[in-house]
Amino acid sequence: MRVSTSMIFQGLTDKLANNAADMAQLQSQIATGNNYATPSDAADIVGRVQAVESRLKTLEADTKAVTRVKVGVDAQARALEIAAEVMDRLKEIAFRGANDPQPQAVLETLAEEVAGIKRSLVDLANMRDADDRYVFGGARSGEIPYVLNADGSVTYEGSTSPLRVRVNDASYEDASVPGVSVWKSIPRDGEAVDMFSILTSYENALRSGAVEGRQQGLRDVEALSNNVGLAIAKTGAAQQRLEISERQAQETAIRAQKSLADLKELDFAAALAQLQKQELLMQASQSLLGRLSQLSLLDSIR
Amino acid sequence: MVDLVSIGVSGLGAYQRALATTSNNIANLQTEGYVRQRAVIESAGQDNLSRVSLGNGARFTEVQRLYDRFAEENLQRASSSLKGEEALLKELQSLQDSIGSSEAGLHGAFQAFFDAARDLEAAPASPGSRAGFLAAAEGLSARFRGLGTAVETLDGTTRTQVDQAVSEINTLLGEIASLNTQLVKRASDSEQPMQLLDRRDAALKALSEGLGVTVELGPSGAATVFAGESASGVALVENGRARTMTVTFDPYDFGKAEFVLDAASQPVVLANVRTGTLGGLVNFRGQALGPTADKLDELALAFGREVNKLHRQGLDSLGRPGQDVFYVGPDFVVDGRANAGTSRLGVEVVNSNAVDARSYEMRFDASRNIWTLRDLKTGSSVQGTNNLVMGGLKFSIQGTPRDGDTYRITPESHPATTFRTLIKEGAEVASAAKLVTKAALRNFGTSSADIHLSEARAAETFRSISDLLPKSVPLGEQSFTRNVPLRDDTLVTANATPIAVIPAGYSKVALSTSAAGGELAIFTRDGRQLAGPAMAASVVRAANGFHADATYSDDYLNKTGANGYLDQSLVFGVSQVPGSQLDIDGNRVLTPAKIFGGVVDLAGFTAGDTVDLQINGETVSITVPTPVTLTGLASAINTHKASTKAIAETTTDGKLVFKSYHEIVVPSASLNNTSSITLSGVAFTVAAAQLAGRTPAQYLRDAINATESGVTASVSSAGALVLTNSEGAAGEPIVIGSNTVGLTSQTYFNDRNLSIGVPSTESASVLRSLGLRNGFVMNAALAEDLLVFGVNNQGLAASVYLSGSYEAGSVPATLAPDAREYKLRFESGNYSLVDIATNTEVAAGVFDTTTRAVQYGNWTVSLSGIPADLDEYTIQPTDEPLGDNRIAAALANLQGNRAMLASKQTVQQEYENLVNRVGAITVQAEIAKDAQQVVFDHAREGRDQISGVNLDEELADLLRYQQAYQANAQVIQVANRLFDSLLQRL
Incomplete structure (x- = not known):
């Protein structure tokens, strides 16, 4: 050539x-x-790199969301724990109050204590978390959910929708739950009667000395206590789920980081x-x- | 001897030229396009003597140009392909660096937006979360604009490169044509100066680098140049003529560029520009730049609109309705410079969801006084006088156009480049949903209820009333008035399904049926019958346009006002408003509402019977007089005038005229013992001394009734003075002059509407017997569709002669389902939805325990479980938006939304696909460029093997020719010596 x-x-x-x-x-x-200085140096993998980077950020956001929800759920759990203690005392009162005969002065004292417990429960139902959310107000978490009126009645001003926060791709947890789903009504004479009305009528029964009312109070307090127990179980389950979500997010993040390193580093x-x-x-x-x-x-x- | 010298001289001359040729090759070692030359030396022949032949030496015959046309063409083609791939790859890399960068690309910005939305979801009341969300939105906007601008910059630079390439190509085409002119002067290319041929080949090679061409060489070496891979079509250069190439770009579509030859004289479009630098740039614009711009625009539009849609469904922290978060173009530019008229065109977005980046043309036809607006992409058009709507845009003309005036409306900037954040304060972030549900404390059920705005429920569609009755006669000119006896009735044949729909937002609806037959039955889509003969409950089914879970109710049938549906004025009968006119001074005057009936069918009434009428919403029982006479009927009707505020008057031809009753009430508190009032110029004053036990009101009543003032007075049970028109002047204006009773001195016009109908307990035929048409009248608009059925007296499907009027408009904000409070109550497996303000049950039905949802208007309530009996929920506008996160959650959930884009991908996936797509093209271009480099190297080697200069070879030739030259010189020297020897012998 x-x-x-x-x-x-x-x-x-x-x-x-x-x-x-x-x-x-x-x-x-x-x-x-x-592995590359500019995207055009690795034109075939930059799309994948961006996707993995976004996935990592999503997992970080998951962890952050879990942390913020936990603040609310922990506050719910704390309020319910105290409520359970209050309910124990209420049960003791109910046992004493159901005994017949009882001197009216004793019943008056018990009635005063029931009134105090009702106010305590209103305070618990208006529990706020570290993020300043009312944890039993649902989606209306910025305003006080339970209002104690001058006549002693209590009205619920919260929402029936929870303040729901996404903690991963598929799950949600409630940072604030609707109070009516926790401080639930109980059936009486075929009708639903809310917890605070029950306590008011029990207080009245103690003051009036009506035996039937005091015995009904014993049954009602048992039902209310059961409701609180159920709510504690639900909140505990939510706490567990949050723990799992957090761990899942962290473990997935480690895997994603490895993928990113393989691609990019x-x-x-x-x-x-x-x-x-x-x-x-x-x-x-x-x-x-x-x-x-x-x-x-x-x-x-x- | 002489021969010997001449032989030496011939060799000397030949090798001198050979040496010059070799030197020339060496000198042009690095000359671009130079083709190696070779000296050809031949024997100079011989003298044939008797027995021997003696040679005459050597002769330099020619300088041969070592040129292989195939190799040269091969190199041109390879060069063209390589340049094309290089240009493509270079631009692709720029594009990939823009969109593929983690810092500048969209993927990360989307992620930051969704992360911020999730932060807001977790803490909606936090000012930090709100500020973070805004910052992320700003960041995303900046990325969109940045990428849009980067794409536009690439568009600009590649356009400039294309323009430059076209300019260079035109120069080269001109040069080749000029060379051709010189070449054709000689018949054969072998006669051509080699320098000329070298210049031709260099020009062709340079041209090939710019544009893929096919060359045909003529006998003279003149080149005919064609664009593309074959010698067909229009030649770029032919003999001495070169065509001029121009390029035009689509101002909006980056992928489109049109190359035209001789655009000024005989334009020919040049297709298939695929190779050369020009081809590479065109390919880049078509394959990568255009699709990237389109995809960015699609993402900007889809994402911006979806975020805006959600945000508008929410409330900001101050309880204000959410505004658009993003502005997404496109922006349009209007060109009407050539128009002769004085019109001006304004373009505004009326439905941002429908706006697409399309070009439009609007042309005026003076003969029909009509503008035609045409979508230049689809060819579809609409016509109108001055306001036209198309593709989500409203085109408004002002001023006076001339025939043929044309506006061209083109998108000026791409949506991605216009993307910007509109809200500036954290408080404006609408994280809360518009509606909230509240449960009654005593609810026994444990279901929580979520509410969210949803698309209106799908229902069977039927033609609009405006399609059925395209000619809407203004209400004031209805044929209810006396002088319009002929009506433009439309026969609507009997149909089991609705004959039409009165769309939400329609007001001033007045439909009437003629005596020839037929009544109207009006329903909401939730099964509430509002007017007409009661129909069977079975009419309420989805096929008839009702919602799937609707149930029949006649609770509001033929009721109006406070008893009616949503307290609205809905009349099953006839209705009229006051007439409006101008007096000679230009003042607006009202004439009382009147309804002129036809001849009363006295036989339709039975003496002594009672018939129920609903006059101005008041249900009254009329006792039919004995015997049945026209005046008797009128009197019976007028006995209720105090409550109905309407009177009936008779005419000599057996008809009734109904008039709105005019009334001015002076409260008793405004009257005292010195009160005075002037009526139609007549003054009345209370004389305390003459009261005689009467109240001032009673005194004035008596005084007024005793005088012809055109006004009749009465005293109400509350002691008020009531002024009405005297008989024969019912409803006419009352002129009040100076007074001390608190009235303004002015003419009091009667502005009361008049309606006459029947309650649900009465047959619609009563109205016809009274000489009245029947129908349906609704003054104010509703926020929902109404279904119109054509029926007979028994509520069965029947043909109807129908006419009427209506006015299209927008849905009244106060009646919108997301602006009102409702009570949702459950009982025995059924639900009932009651509008709290009007105590109207707007919907009811069986609760679906599968979906556990109740839908109404534009919202859906979803329950977490099955509600217990008597459980109640209140649905109301959100009153505490700060702590509500539902819209924030919906915004965060857009990250996984696959319904936003036609590809059913999320926005991030779609962007990733774009990056991957450009990446794949870039990788392909890299491979193609490497392959073309190999092809080019081979072609260059192939060409250089023949035409390239090898220095060693030339040096060897130089030595060879030098030696030959020296030897020839020796021959001359030998001859000289021989001659000298000879001379010495002599």
Whole structure:
């Protein structure tokens, strides 16, 4: 094959340019610690890298959401724990109050205590968490849910929808639950009567000394106590679910980080070896160019 | 001897030229396009003597150009392909660096937005969360704009490159044409100066780098150049003529560019520009830049609109309805510079969800006084006088156009580049839902109830009343008036399904049926019958346009006002409003509402019977006089005028005229023993001395009734003075002059409406016997559709002769289902939904225990369980929006929403697909470029093998020719010596 002078030099300079470009890229990779310096260096994987990065951020957001919901659920649990203690005392009162006969003065004392317990329960039902949310107001978490009226009655101003927060791709937890689903009504004479009305009527029964009312109070207090117990169980389950969600998010994040590292982070050993190889190639090419430029028939025929 | 010298001289000359040729090759070692030359030396012939032949030396015959046309064309083609791939790859890499960057791309910005929405979801009352959400929204807007701008910048730079390439191509085409002009002067290319041919080849190679061409060489070496891969179509260069190429870009579609040859004279569109730098740039714009711009726009529009839609469903922290979070274009530019008229066109967005980046043309036809608006993409058009709506845009013309005036409306900027955040304060973030549910404390059931705004329930559609009666006669000109006896009745044949729908927002609806037959029955889609003969409950089914769970109710049938549906004025009968006119001074005067009946059918009444009428919403029982006479009937009706505020008057031709009753009430507290009042110029003053035990009101009553003032007075049970028109002037204006009873001195017009109907207990035929048409009248608009059935007296499907009027409008905000309070009550497995303000049961039905949802209007209540008997929930506008997170949650959930885009992908997935798609094209382009580089290197080697200069080879030739030259010189020297020797012998 006939070879022209420009063919020889063009081929060598092309190779030198390619080598220089490869070395520049390797140096950039080593300097940044990434597999690529610009997205176009790894056009086939940048889409995947972005997806994994977003997934990681979603998992961080999951963990953050769990933390914020936990604040609310923990406050619910604390309120219910206290309520359970209050209910125990209420049961004692109810037992004493159901005994007949009882001196009216004792019944009056018990009635006063029931009135105090009712106010305590209203306070518990208006529990706020560290984020200043009323945890029994549902979606209406910024305003006091239970209002104690001047006539002693209690009205619920909260929402029947919970303040629901997504804690992962598929699950939600309630940072604030509707109070009516916790401080529930109980049936009496075929009708639903709310907890505070029950306590008011029991207080009245104690004050009036009506035996039937006091005995009804004993049954009602048992039912109310059961409701609180059920609510505690539900809140405990929510706390457990939150723990699991948090752990899941953290473990998935570790896996996602590994995927991201595989895609994005540089294998330094391989890169340094490659750099050495490129340097050798570069030196060889330069040396070759030097030698070729010295080779001339002109020199030989002087 | 002489021969020997001449032989030496011939060799000397030949090798001198050969040396010059070789030197020329060496000199042009690095000259682009240079083709190696070779000296051709031949024997100079011989002298034929008798027995021997002696040669005459050597002759330099030619300089040969070592050129292979195939190799040269190969190189041109390879060069064209390589340049195309290089240009494509370079731009693709720029694009990929923009969209694929974690910092500048959209993926991360979407993620930040969703993270911020989740933060807001967890703590809606937190100012930090609200500020974070706004910052993320701003960040996303900036990314959209940044990417949009990057794409526009690439559009600009590639346009410039294309323009430059076209300019260089035109220069080269001109140069080739000019070379052709010189080449054709000689018949054969072998006669051509080699420099000329080298210049031709260099120009062709440069041209190939810019644009893929096919070249045909003529015998003279003149090149005919065609664009593309074959020598067909219009030649770019032919002999001495070069065509001029121009390029035009679609101002909006980055993927479109049109190349035209000789645009100014005989334009020819050049298709298939695929190789060369130009082809590479065009491919980049078509394959990557255009689709990327389209995808960014699609994402901006879909995401922006979805966020705005959700946000508008919410309330901000101050309880105000949520506004749009984002502005998403496109922005339009209007061009009407060439128009002769003085019109101006304004374009505004009326439905941002429907706006698409399309070009429109609007043209005026003076002969029909009509503008035609055409969508230039789809070709669809609409016509109108000055306000036209198309594609979510309203085009409004002001001023005076001339025939043929045309506006061109083109999208100016891409949606992605216009993307910006509209709300600026954290308090404006509408994280709360508009509605909230509250449960009664005594609810026994444990179900929690969620409410959210939803799309209106799907229902069978029927034609609108405006389709059925396209000519809506203004209400004031209804044929209820005397002088319009002929009506444009439309025969609607009997149909079991609704004959029409009165759409939500329609007001001033007055439908009437002629005596020829038929009545109307009006329903809500929830099965409430509002007017007409009672129909069977079985009419309420989905096929008839009712909602799937609707049930029949006649609770509001033929009732109006406080007893009617939502306390609305809905009349089953006829109705009229006061007439409005201007007096000679331009003052507006009202004439009383009147209804002129036809001839009364006295035979339709039985003496002594009672018939019920509903006059102005008041149900009254009329006792039919004995015998049945027209005046008797009128008197019977007028006995109720105090409560109905209407009177009936007779005409000589056996008809009744109903008039609205005019009444001015002066409360007793405004009257005293010195009160005075002037009526139609006649003054009346209480004279204390003449009271004679009467109250001032009674005194004035007697005084007024004793005088002809056109006014009749009475005293109400509350002691008030009631002024009405005297008989024969019912409803006419009453002129009040100076007075001390607290009235303004002015003419009091009668602005009362008049309606006459029948209650549900009465047959609609009573109205016809009174000479009246029947129908349905509704003054104010409702927020829901009404179904209209054509029925007979018994409520069975029947043909109807129908006419009427209506006015299209918007849904009244106060009646919108998301603005009112409702009570949702459950009993025996059924639910009942009552509008609290009007105590109207707007819907009722069986509670669906599968879906556990109740839908009404534009909201849905979902219960977590099955409610207990008598459980009640209140649905009301949210009154405490700060702690409500439901819209924030919905915004956060957009991250997984696959319904936003036609591809059924989430926005992040769709963007990832875009990055991957551009990445795949980039990788392909890299591979293609590498492959083309190999092809090019081979082609270059192939060409250089023949035409390239090898320095060693040339040096060897140089030595060879030098030696030959020296040897020839020696021949001359030998000849010289021989000659000298000869001379010495002599």
